[in-house]
Every structure is written in C-alpha cells, then in structure tokens.
Amino acid sequence: MQAETQSIVVISKDPAISTLVASVAQFCPGTGVHKCAAALSDINGTALQLASGNDLVIFRVGGSAEQDAAAVRGIMQHTGNAARILALADAALPFAELRRLTDAGVREVLPDTVSADELSAAIRKCLSQDGLPAGASGSRDGMVIPVAQSCGGAGATTLAVNLADCLTQRRGFRQQQPEFRTALLDLDLQFGAVGSFLDLPPNRCLYELASKGIVPDHVFAKQSLTEAAPGLWVLAAPAEIAPLHALKPEQLQALIAHLRLQFDFVVIDLPRALAEWLSPVLEASERLLMVTASSVPAICQARRLLDFYGEASPALQSDIVISRERKPLIAPSHHREAARLLQKPFRYWLPNDASAAAAASDHGVPLSAAAGRSGLAKAVRRMALDLIGTRNARAGAEQPSHGKAV
Ligand SMILES: Nc1ncnc2c1ncn2[C@@H]1O[C@H](COP(=O)(O)OP(=O)(O)OP(=O)(O)O)[C@@H](O)[C@H]1O
Ligand SMILES: [Mg+2]
Numbered sequence: 001m002q003a004e005t006q007s008i009v010v011i012s013k014d015p016a017i018s019t020l021v022a023s024v025a026q027f028c029p030g031t032g033v034h035k036c037a038a039a040l041s042d043i044n045g046t047a048l049q050l051a052s053g054n055d056l057v058i059f060r061v062g063g064s065a066e067q068d069a070a071a072v073r074g075i076m077q078h079t080g081n082a083a084r085i086l087a088l089a090d091a092a093l094p095f096a097e098l099r100r101l102t103d104a105g106v107r108e109v110l111p112d113t114v115s116a117d118e119l120s121a122a123i124r125k126c127l128s129q130d131g132l133p134a135g136a137s138g139s140r141d142g143m144v145i146p147v148a149q150s151c152g153g154a155g156a157t158t159l160a161v162n163l164a165d166c167l168t169q170r171r172g173f174r175q176q177q178p179e180f181r182t183a184l185l186d187l188d189l190q191f192g193a194v195g196s197f198l199d200l201p202p203n204r205c206l207y208e209l210a211s212k213g214i215v216p217d218h219v220f221a222k223q224s225l226t227e228a229a230p231g232l233w234v235l236a237a238p239a240e241i242a243p244l245h246a247l248k249p250e251q252l253q254a255l256i257a258h259l260r261l262q263f264d265f266v267v268i269d270l271p272r273a274l275a276e277w278l279s280p281v282l283e284a285s286e287r288l289l290m291v292t293a294s295s296v297p298a299i300c301q302a303r304r305l306l307d308f309y310g311e312a313s314p315a316l317q318s319d320i321v322i323s324r325e326r327k328p329l330i331a332p333s334h335h336r337e338a339a340r341l342l343q344k345p346f347r348y349w350l351p352n353d354a355s356a357a358a359a360a361s362d363h364g365v366p367l368s369a370a371a372g373r374s375g376l377a378k379a380v381r382r383m384a385l386d387l388i389g390t391r392n393a394r395a396g397a398e399q400p401s402h403g404k405a406v
Contacts, residue, residue, distance in 0.1 A: 007033070008031060009033075020114075021123075041070065044074070059088070061109070069101050072101065072105050089101075090112060140260065140264055144256060145268070145289060150292035151293065151301055162367045163384055165182075165229060166381050166383075167180055170229070181265075184235070186234075189238070190242070195237060199364025206242070206247070210242040211242065248277060253280035260284065288309060321383075323350045325352065348383050353375055356371035356376045
C-alpha cells in the first residue's frame, strides 16, 4: 500500500463535497483525505489543530463568509501564515464576500459546481511550492522589468501598468485567481502617474524613504504596496515632490531585492531623467523595455539612453517597443535605419489606439477591464506571455524538479 505523504482535510457539512475531494485525491498517489462534517466557523480550536496537522484544508463556505473569514484568519495566525486553504462556495457568492475570504488567507475560492479536473488542478497548485504565498515563502526570485521612454508621452506608463496587470495571468472564478504575483513600482518620483492610471491615491512611502534616508527592509517592501487587482500590487509615487537624487542607490537595491523575494515579476516605471540610484535598479533587471516612437529624434534619444543603461549594467538585455504603430509587413527603410542605429531590431509593437488607452486611464482601470478586446490590450497580452515564457524557461533551467507531485 502506498504510504501517505500528504493529507487533505475537508471541512463540510455537505457529504457531496467530501466525496468529490476524495474521488479527486484517489488519483493522487500518497494523498490521504480526512473528513470533518462541520462548518469551519463552528469548530474553532479543532480547526486550528486540523490545519496544523494537514497539508491542505478545503472547506465549504457556510452561511456567513464573514465568520468563515474570521476562522481563516485565526488559522493563518496560528500557523504563521503557513496553512494552505481552499474554499468551495456558492457560485453566486458576492464579490465582497469572496474578497473577504481571499484577504483572510484563502488561496482560491472555487464554485461548488467545480469539475473534478478543475478541483484537481487547484489542489495540485496549492500543494506545490509555486502555490505558496510569496509573503510566506519569500523566495520567488522575481523577474525585474523596467519600462523606459525615449520621449515624453511615448506610452511607457500605459505599458508598465497594463503589462504588470497582464503578468498576473488571472484565471478561474470571475478571473480572481492570479497565477503570478506582480509588483508595479512607480519610480517616476516627481511626475509618476501609475496611481492615477489605477485610481490609487498617492503613496508617501517613497517620499519617506527619500526624506528619512532609511534602507527598506522586507516589512517595508511588503506593507508599502497596495493591491490594485488580484495579484497586482502597486507602489504609487508620492504627491510630494522630492528631488530625484534624494533616493540613494542602497535604498533601491534593498527595496528591489526584497520585492524580488516576494513577487514573480517586478515592473518598474522609470523616470526619463537619470539618477545615481538607477544603477542598482538596472543591475537587478533582466529585461528593459524601451518605449519609443520610430521618429528620428525619438530613436536618437532611445540610443543615448540605452548607452547609459548599458554602461550602468553591461549584462542588461533591452528590447525596443514601438508605440502607436502596427508592425508593417515589410519594414520601411527608416525602420531598418533606426534598427541599425539601435543595434537591435524592433521587438514589440503597440498599435495606435487612443480610445482604448483613454478608456482605461479615464476610468482608472487596466485595459483588461476597460477595453480587453482592443488591439492595444492584445498586444500587451502577447508581450506578457513572451516574458512569462522567458521567466518560466529560466525557472525551469534553474530548478528542473521543483514541484511536489500530488
Ligand atoms: N498605444 C497608444 N495609442 C494611443 N494612445 C496612447 C497609447 N499609449 C498611450 N497612449 C496615450 O498617450 C498618453 C501618454 O501615455 P503615457 O502616460 O503612458 O506615456 P508616458 O511615456 O508614460 O508619458 P510621460 O512622459 O508623461 O511619463 C496618454 O494619454 C495615453 O492614454
Ligand atoms: Mg509616464
């Protein structure tokens, strides 16, 4: 007989739920399922013991999501945030209740009509290392992607915001389950607009860093960001104008190092001006995206900036993003000239789509919510998939057998 190597406890008054989990688990060698016919919020101390003694808790949301969320918070506190919890809920559960549960620590809320395949996938994800919340594991080795602009208004902030949003790869019940945790940092300290693109208030944290000179620790990195959408965490620029050089290289180096441990992707909206603290940012970066028009002045400026970035971090890979143009079938001569000057091809193209861009920024939401079917949204999604592919290839090369088989 196969020894039990991991265990799931199902807490539900509804025997059909326990039976469904048991039927899924029988195809997962070494997984034991224990049943507890009760409501999570009714069993307090017992729930804490069950959570400590099992690898995964699955419960059926009862009459009050608020009480269930309180019970989940108790479990998370008791286990030092190590518990892995899935919930099954009525498909009509209101958004606010769903959010209450995920805020409390539930990894995923699935509809109780979930298929065996979907439940199996959620269990696998939850039990694998990748399913651990970043804050708890703190070992993500996130991919740092700075977004630069060759000229004012090039579309860099639009790209940074929407790329970060797409990199979360939200799926599942009402697109609420992010596959990746993404941090979006507005380092355009003086004129940052990320907050207004996502309807977030200014954030004083960078101003505090600049004025007090403190080196951020992991708590700062965790608490200074705001969740704008599931999986998308944002550090907006402050309302106060601080001199660009007030930030110090060691502060940015520490902040990015901590964020890399907590997030799968760290997207950074860079200022156009140059500052000493850009060096550690560029050194930590894996892929810089230079957003530019294809006009001669914009390309010349892009070249100057890329030379500067390359000196600061010789190993940095940078890609050209041509904004407000579709990729032509045959490259005209001025594109070929520009690519020669830049010593690299135009890699990505963002079509001119003022109405989609404005619909998103005017409503303070990402393109995915305002104009998800627009050409611009699709182009950003393709870029995100390309970058996810790069990250996964790198992760696969580094850790060939990462996950624990279920
Ligand atoms: N692909 C696009 N097509 C049409 N309009 C766009 C596109 N991308 C961005 N815009 C619009 O251009 C304006 C400037 O965009 P954005 O703020 O993203 O540029 P930026 O490079 O960050 O500029 P800044 O110099 O202000 O930092 C915004 O009004 C935005 O809605
Ligand atoms: Mg900008």
